[in-house]
Amino acid sequence: MTAERSASRRGPHAAPITDELTARRRFVTVSFLFWLPLGLSLAPLVLLFTERGMTLAAVAGIFAAHSLTAAALELPTGGLSDVIGRRAVLAAAGLFNLAALALIGLGTAAWVLTSGMILMGAARALSSGPAESWYVDTVHAQSGADAALRTGLARGSAASSAALAVGTLLGGALPWLLGLVPGLAAGLRTHTSGLVLPLSVPALLGAVVEIGFVLYVLAALPEPPRAPATLRGVLRGVPATIADGLRLGARDALVRRILLTAGAAGTALAALELLTPGRAAELTGAAETGAVLFAGLASAGFVCSALGSRLAPLVARLAGSGERAVLVGLAAGATGLLLLGATVTSSGLAPMALAVGGYGLVYLGLGAAGPSENELLHGRVDASGRATALSVQSLSSQLVGAAAGLAVGTLPAGPLPWLLGAVALMVGALLWSRRTASGDPRGSRPVEEAASPGSPVR
Structure with missing residues (x-):
């Protein structure tokens, strides 16, 4: 992987996309928005599954499906981002997470919950690299290959951790707070035919945040023009x-x-x-x-x-x-x-x-x-x-x-x-x-x- 190959792939449109400080702010925002929904779902997830009737062994199997999916798709999705672009792959990760959180929040059958966790594993693989790669590409286009990256990478990583911290606290507290309102939990079950429980609300709130994430990625992460991707080119380029x-x-x-x-x-x-x-x-x-x-x-x-x-x-x-x-x-x-x-x-x-x-x-x-x-x-x-x-x-x-x-x-x-x-x-x-x-x-x-x-x- 040489710089010449990179230049030929990017073509004559490798001019700076945006300035460094703007790129840093957008990278930090994307990092926070991606991890916030996952933090929301983290604390109540096991309890939600057991409330839906899953045994601990079944829950372990569902989590294994997530991990195996993420591991199997890690390299192919990274290659896909390098071939077709960062923004498209990152937006796809948001859409997969949106579908996953909706299935987890509303699903009552084991296969629905498993499908949600598989989609979340695919989203995790899709998200591994595109946002950071976009930031580094943008800084290099602006200031050259020797530009300092550490501060921007540090703030993006800090934003991801902060989102998980905020999401975990909010996701853990929200079902408890909803339970304090007289009749609310029973009303949710009754009016949704048992689809929505207090433990479901953090995941569904996360799905709403995912909509904002996808829209922000599409609007705020411009890339240099690339040659149109064809199925044949993708199948050859990714491996x-x-x-x-x-x-x-x-x-x-x-x-x-x-x-x-x-x-x-x-x-x-x-x-x-x-x-x-x-x-x-x-x-x-x-x-x-x-x-x-x-x-x-x-x-x-x-x-x-x-x-x-x-x-x-x-x-x-x-x-x-x-x-x-x-x-x-x-x-x-x-x-x-x-x-x-x-x-x-x-x-x-x-x-x-x-x-x-x-x-x-x-x-x-x-x-x-x-x-x-x-x-x-x-x-x-x-x-x-x-x-x-x-x-x-x-x-x-x-x-x-x-x-x-x-x-x-x-x-x-x-x-x-x-x-x-x-x-x-x-x-x-x-x-x-x-x-x-x-x-x-x-x-x-x-x-x-x-x-x-x-x-x-x-």
């Missing part, structure tokens, strides 16, 4: 682009390091997601109150991730380079998992405070490392394969995370499962203890001036 992305990971040491780091992060997140709900229930003494505590922790984790992303430029400036910033972020995340493992058998206020601090530190560290990783990745790819490279990165996180989840589930209860995630992140951090050996200076060039964490998002 070629995927092959280029996989070859890049095989031959480029820095990209290979980024992919291994994504797998380490996937391992850490798998351990957190599997172990934290049970830990919360143990702390509170009941599953119901444990679920409330976990919802609060999840939202706090997203807030910490957003804060870490906002601080990523500052961390890189203080560390001296993007590579060292990744090392610092992963080491902080490993420390957080060690705190969680060290306090798993302890009781009392002090161990609980350390565990909560460790939980937040994992998300803070991963949030701080992500923008620097992605800036390094974008320095190795061009517009012809950018979304595919991001999809390969996402797939590495998903596949390794899934395998790690199976391993965590088989380990005995206690510190050992937490230690697995900590070791994975520490190994990932050690990968960045040496400077890039390829001679490309981008990985170690002086970092851009960091914006103040309190400055407004642009």
Whole structure:
């Protein structure tokens, strides 16, 4: 994937689409609008499925269908974005999520709910890369291939985490608030023949937000004109682009390091997601109150991730380079998992405070490392394969995370499962203890001036 190939693909219309600050604001807005509906549906999702009569085993199967769909489509949809354009694929992701949330909110049969989760998995794959690729393409068109990206990537990542935090809180509280209104829950069931429950409302509200997301993508993300895509061209171009992305990971040491780091992060997140709900229930003494505590922790984790992303430029400036910033972020995340493992058998206020601090530190560290990783990745790819490279990165996180989840589930209860995630992140951090050996200076060039964490998002 060379710059010449990129230029020929884009043609003579590669002039700047919009200025950098406008591109940054639009990237931040798109990131927030995409993740807000998913955050709304996150907290009540399992309860909604069980309220519809699904067993926990059936719920696990429905979630597996989502994960398998996202993994299977990750690379093809990344290649599709590189071939036909970012805006069309991102709008398709919004439409798929719109249909998915409507089916989940209104469905009563297992096959309808499964169909909704499959569509959501397809949307997740479609969304993996186009928005970020659009932002990087636009900045490169405006300021050249050496333009600083870290601040924009950090603010987009922070917006995604903030949307999940806000959505999780709102989605968890809304059914409870509706239940406080006398007769409202019964009225919803009666007037909709049982299709709409209080637990359905967050998903249906998310579907409404998706309409706004699709309209915003179509209106606010202009792209340079491309040659009209034909079915034959797509069928030939997508596999070629995927092959280029996989070859890049095989031959480029820095990209290979980024992919291994994504797998380490996937391992850490798998351990957190599997172990934290049970830990919360143990702390509170009941599953119901444990679920409330976990919802609060999840939202706090997203807030910490957003804060870490906002601080990523500052961390890189203080560390001296993007590579060292990744090392610092992963080491902080490993420390957080060690705190969680060290306090798993302890009781009392002090161990609980350390565990909560460790939980937040994992998300803070991963949030701080992500923008620097992605800036390094974008320095190795061009517009012809950018979304595919991001999809390969996402797939590495998903596949390794899934395998790690199976391993965590088989380990005995206690510190050992937490230690697995900590070791994975520490190994990932050690990968960045040496400077890039390829001679490309981008990985170690002086970092851009960091914006103040309190400055407004642009």
